[in-house]
Amino acid sequence: MKKLYIFLVLLMMSVHLFAQSGSIKGTVHSADGKPAAFVTISIKNSQKGAFSGEDGSFTIKNVKVGQHTLVISYTGAKTLFQTVTVEDDKVSTIQIALQETASQLNEVVVEGAKTRTINKRPISIGKLPVPAMDLPQGIAIIGHEMLENQQVQRLSDVVKDINGVYMASMRAGTQETFNARGYGFSSSNMFKNGARVNSGVMPEMSSLERVEILKGSAAILYGNVAPGAVMNMVTKQPKFNFGGEVNLRAGSFGLFKPSVDIYGPINSRVAYRVNGTFETADSYRDQVHSKRYYVNPSLLFKLSDRTELLVQGDYLKHDFTPDFGIGSINNTKIADVPRNTFFGTPWQYAHTQQSTAGVNLKHKFNEGWSLNAMVSYQNYNRDYYSTERIQADSTGKWVRPLNRTYNTEDYYVAQVDINGKFKTGNVEHNVLAGVDADRYNTVAYSYNQPTTYDTINILDLSKYKQRQDIPDASRIRSVTSPISRVGVYVQDLVRITPKLNVLAGVRYSYLQNEAPVTKDLKTGAETKGKSKYDQAFSPRVGIVYKVKPNMAFFASYSNSFTPNNGIDVDSANLKPSIIDQYEIGMKNDFVKGKLSVNVTAYRIKNNNYAQTAPFQKDGVTPNNNANLKALIGETLSQGVELDINGHPLPGLDVIAGYSYNNITIEGTSDRTGGSTKGERLVGNPNHTANASVFYTIQKASLKGLRFGVGYYYIGQRYAGWNNTVNQAQKYNRLISVPGFSTLDFTAGYSFKRFSVLAKVSNITNTYNYYVHENYSINPIPPTQVTGTVAYKF
Template identity: 75%
Template sequence: MSFLCRKFEPVNYCYTLCLLLLAHLTVFAQTGAIKGRISSADGQPAPYVTIGIKDTRKGAITGEDGLFVLKNIKPGNYVLVISHTGTKTLYETVVVNSNQATEVTFALEATSSQLNEIVINGSKSGTVNKKPLSIGKLPVPAIDLPQGVAIIGHEVLEEQQVQRMSDVVKNVNGVYMASSRAGTQESFNARGYGFSSTNMFKNGARVNSGVMPEMSSLEKVEILKGSAAILYGNVAPGAVMNMVTKQPKFNFGGEVNVRAGSYGLFKPAFDVYGPLTSKIAYRVNGTFETADSYRDQVHSKRYYVNPSLVFKLSDRTELLVQGDYLKHDFTPDFGIGSLDNTKIADLPRNSFFGTPWQYAHTRQTSAGATIKHQLNGNWSLSGTFSYQNYNRDYYAVERIQADATGKWGRPLNRAYNNEDYYLAQADLTGKFKTGGLEHNVLAGVDGDRYYTAAYSYNQPTAYDTINILQPGLYTPRTDMPEASRIRSVTTPVNRFGAYVQDLVRISPKLNFLAGVRFSYLQNEAPRTLDYKTNVSTLAAAKYDHAFSPRVGLVYKPIETMAVFASYANSFTPNNGLDVDSNALKPSVIDQYEVGVKNDFLGGRLSVNVTAYRIKNNNYSQTAPFQKDGVTPNNNTNLKALIGETLSRGVEVDIAGHPVAGLDVVAGYSYNNITIENTTGTTGGSIAGERLVGNPNHTANASVFYTFQQYKIKGLKLGVGYYYIGQRFSGWNNTIGQSQKYNRLISVPGFSTLDISAGYSVGRFGLIAKVSNVTNTYNYYVHENYSINPIPPAQFTGTVSYKF
């Protein structure tokens, strides 16, 4: 079902949206709220403390800052029940008045160090199902949302010593790394569909996926599976990812650590936070990283810093200002290559076929501000502005496509890209009642602008010839050819969206969600400047707009179980041109999702099962060949619509802390994405083929246990397992293709096993890991020319001191 509009009437739409918002604001229930701070006996914030109202189901859990809010409470006298594992439960009387927030502060009997020990040794409060997601925008627990979610917290990030995002997604079923093209970036798929820059966010703002983001600054990583189009607009189907950085605190503390490992890894890092005044707090974290590689002649160096400030402008208003700077210099590496475009070359893991001089310099800088204002006990308003600059300077030989004998003419590519990105968004959330129905409303608008410049150079197309199977047959060149700019293409893109969504609590057991988004996309005319003639030319501009609806139902037969079903329709614009230089039509996507979420063992363990069906009516990918159907295409702006794709699958997610000291993350996913309903004519895709880059099966398990007693108290042991099944690389076949060989290259599945051990005493900590213990040899493959071997068995260790 397509919701593409033929006519855009912004005045009428905005008028209707304003009426909806005014209607919601005029039906405020006469309720109040309780907000406050829980501290330890020594005055430090107390996180993970459970706050409940006696004889009701209302409750909350304090955050890292010890703060909590209980909303939508009728006026009257209540008894707060304040509990934390291992401490004495407090009972405190409070009075709630209409349209007011009652502020309270309470102190537990334990000190901050005792609370930390309790949290480490005991069970952390709340499973993934009980936590709200900032990426979900509604302040409701995940169990109330009709779609699958995953949250990877800082405990897991630290225990696993994650270096890159690929280490994080191993903990998330249905999301997996599809390729690592030239080692320049990690590309992820979710439920069969590829991520892009539109699907990756940091603190709610899109980030360019052309860099490998820094992990040391993250508090958690959130994955919202299924459709997110109503919240974020023109995203690809499957899932969206949000990286949440560490936030300022009003108590002084921090950490310094040093990580070292195999192949010259050295990474010192720092994290310091605290108050500047009673109303202003800061946090600064950063790192430097240098490393060689198991790949010959490959090096990497990174610099990163992440400062932030929070301002308590009033009791109801908070302003968060953040910055982010990452510089990454490294060697582009296209791996070991393919032979005759039909198979992977059988070569040692360390084989490198680049030049001594090739380089890639990337830089990502961002700054943003978020303001949150509590209008009253039920309604809140937030606004965000963000700016980001992405810059890449690249020069290398690339695309290792040798003939059957190993002979390869090395091509050159010189590129420079610069992107400026601006985002502004505002969200209004609130609760009110109409009769016996309780509404949890989200309404908002967002707009962003990309301004991208890509530069072309006059470097030679061919560098030299070598043989990847018999290196001694040729003498490779080692000089760097001259290259100067000859052309630039600037592409401005503007997007606007307005959305409204209502999660209706029909009864304590039944929730209904409905919403709609209007998206408007303007690709301004790309401008090409020829530096030789100083003549500019404009291509055609392109405009797309659509309504994206979403409905869902959540049924709770018992308090600890939720059964859900949802449907969403959205569209994704397809950038680029086809081989005839025509603009591509957008893709219309239908997503269906059903599942069940369960909490066991008193809320200490969640087990969720989800099934889905996603249909894309017009899937776009880089065209494998130019217009003649024979010449390989090296222009990523040249695209092809291969037909409809259909993705079906099932996921099982397990996470929690079933017993004191035990952390568990595990799961399994099955996905089958195939090409459907093709034209059936020459040049069309073959119906029934599995889409390249996607395995049918993935599985993961991570188990860490910290000993609680005796002389080995504080000792931590862990094991991690990851499996990705057989998948195809290369290109999907077409009817009547001129290439007589099968263009699909089968890549076998593989498993890796990691083991970890650590020990903490007082403020000091040590953790070490041996990854890929079995020294498994396999690949991540991009199309048929960037075949990057996975790392061998290697060691990583981190020493830390917390203050």
């Protein structure tokens, strides 16, 4: 008994000694006293370590008592060693001073980020904290360096660098819409900081840190999205070191755009950032003008070592001239008129405003589990009065139609995601589970304006005298359309072996289109329509096999549905479209991990594709009601994409790609409006290609000098409408639009805090067209010059 007692006492003492531990807490500063973020602090001969946060702070917990050597490392900076003593159940504090200044560290951050290829980086749009190499789908990232180098003005400038995504239309200059792998983006596929945004405005580019594209299926993560891809715009975030930039951009056709960006700490726990801009510009199109105001404030709260809260908002006001381009002749060919000719009225207008506010909460329970939560509100409204689609007869005669609208939308969204890492035996799991909900409340007002304005001849403007007055128009009707959505999803990325990953998951989505309410604004009488409900499960499965650390093959399958809003010509609700997506590919990192070369092949089948109905029920009268839709039949999209991205040499940035896509109508709808089998879907080219190469000279005598070349190609595509079964029109409704290439050249110089950058776009002055509204055609911009002068502090 005595021996047993002695044994137990010794056992308890050993357990106590073994359990003795403490914590190390500290901050890292640059040589000039500013907080240093993302510095690696590790304990020599131990697996424990941490990264410093935006405020330079770090914590290492459960460290054995005794004396330890800290290894402080930072890509491109000198490694430091510092000794610290840890006592039982106590916090040892330490201050670490690097030998580099904040500006030197900022250069190191940029170069350090470039050592990680696109395949090695996790992206927020994927909702999993894993490298893109581990995901069974294609990904694209356009970072702030490329956004600045190309002096992007609109999202269409960014999309030129994203292989397989292209601008499909630009309705009257009101909004840009994009296609990916043959299928159109909508508001459902556009996100800012993870929250859906209305695509009725042209988002401001100066506030963006990067643009992320998740190609292929994203339904399990984001619900009722169209197939092809989703896009997330990530805005600039607050920082705990003071800095910023002021710049002035000016260019051809009256472009004038001053911008400011300021960030810094309020105290050790709160940081801020404010950026904003004003822009005014004319156009290469006569009588077309634009004016924009934008501001984007944000606050970051470090609530604890494990919790941070980001509060942000923005406001955009855009006033501009709607421009429906040069139009078509007899619905069979593009009008042969000068690029600058404007056929609208001198008074037509569009005034849009968008306000957003959001709160993002991130909490880390421990090293394995974390929570991300987000709440967002958005208000959008548009006041619009203009002539519209330019469809002249064979002689050029065109009766100008009028449209007066006012739309407003309130949009609420909330989502919660939980990420967890754990093991079952030797198998590693990376689990994502979440729930999201959103609600739209849209109100559309209609007016009693005349349906037509006057008659002109687009081939000879002297034939008719044009009106100059603004017709009276008053509100007569409003339609309120509430929509609610809820989704629950779970997926698991299972690492079976170091080489083999399997991704499996499922989402349940419920969508409720509440009964629209139409109100007669003269009598006050209300008419209630019919409610519509859709629900579905969306499964996803994928596999990734790593032949070696820098090479992986993947394959995936997903099934989803897209609800189709609106009614058909018989006033019946449209059924949802069911979508099957298959994808295979290969991801590679070359040049010691500095250059990614990825290849993807895909097949996407939509069982019944919906588009705006070309005509009213009689099959002859053109339809101007965007709520009137037609199911045209089954579509099949097949293609291959090649993506090249990286920094193969010091100072050299490369983005390039080629895509082949063929989207065809495979089966006709069982309702009126079914399209002809075998035709390629309008607005989609078979071939696109892009290449952007920028080089910053590294030699001391010329350091700071940079130049770049951008190339963009979009192949032949069709304007007009796809032909339908038993159509009333006796002509081919497709208009072939030839492919075209543009070439841009950029040069700049940076000296200390100053920089100047100039770009000549479309050097060859290529003349081609953007297609919008089917028979309305807008010519692309001619050669333009843009310059930016900036000062960073």
